[in-house]
Amino acid sequence: MWLTPEERSANITKELKIAARRFLCPTCGKEFSLFQSRAIACKYCPQANKNCPNVRCPHCDSEFPLQGFIVPDNKEDRIRMNKYSDTVFNNFDDTYNRR
Structure with missing residues (x-):
């Protein structure tokens, strides 16, 4: 993934660009x-902080493999x-939820 000079100067990384990119849900068609x-969809799932191999649509709650849908087909990228x-x-x- 290519970064513009402006993105580099704003400390935008390839990972941020991928994570913020919009994807269409194959089930409901929403972004x-x-x-x-x-x-939203994975917030209370016990697998969310354990390298879960899936991504869940926050609109229709359908689940898809992260590998091949958001990142290329290799485990290291996932x-x-x-x-x-x-x-x-x-x-x-x-930062924001300390009591």
Whole structure:
């Protein structure tokens, strides 16, 4: 995935670009991103923070393999994107949900 000079200067990474990209659900046809899937549809799932191999549509609750749908067909990319999204949400929780 190619990054523009402006994206690089704004500290946008390839992982962020992939996770924020919009995908069409093959079941309902609505758009969603990996961030939306993890934040809404997977929020209370016990597998969400354990390198889950799936992505869930936040609109119709259909589940698809992350590998081949959001990332290419290799396990390393799937695991890297899972770890990236987990890190983003954990950092958010640590920053904004402390009591």
